[in-house]
Amino acid sequence: MNLPVEEIIVPLDFPETTAKLKSISPTAKVPLLIWDGIEIWESLAIAEFIAEWAQPGEVWPLDAEARAIARAVSSEMHSGFQTIRSMCSMDIRARHPAPAMTPALEADIARLQTMWSGLRAKYGKGGPFLFGAWSAADAFYTPVVTRFRTYGLPLTGAAADYAAAILADPLFLKLEEQAKAEPWWISYGPDGRSSGYLKT
């Protein structure tokens, strides 16, 4: 699609982060898309806004059933998976030991295993992504895939193949390069989060 966008990156977890976010975003959170003076917050709303401009099939699957399911699993991500999100913060370039397994974390992992393998089996014939060709559902699940790698969490079969396909995708590899080039570090420990700039 190659939309002409300019990125403003706000490093999270610094003392000045909230003030910076408040100065550009009504919710003091990212992502936020500003397009022709319209401010759109919330990742799902951003995906829908872009889908209205894109060619059919570029953002959501072409098939009506697959499109409805893609929206359902994207909403499920948007509002759920609180345990894996809070216990395994996204950190593309780091590798951490897996946190101690709890029933809630186990349940998140089991649901992702079942969802990804089920979608691949039912809708995945035309390519390596959840609905075959890339869709916004993959954008919602890419951060989750990276958590499986960062924390060495278990995945098997078609779900593991899906995660591998995401991590080998050229667009993800570009994102990973950008993450590796970030000049700051963030650490999550028992005493909370700390951050700083790497020495050059």
Ligand SMILES: N[C@@H](CCC(=O)N[C@@H](CS)C(=O)NCC(=O)O)C(=O)O
């Ligand atoms: N429901 C929102 C969630 C936005 C959100 O929680 N963003 C986090 C980063 S993933 C954030 O900006 N946090 C601000 C902070 O940690 O100071 C969406 O999907 O867009």
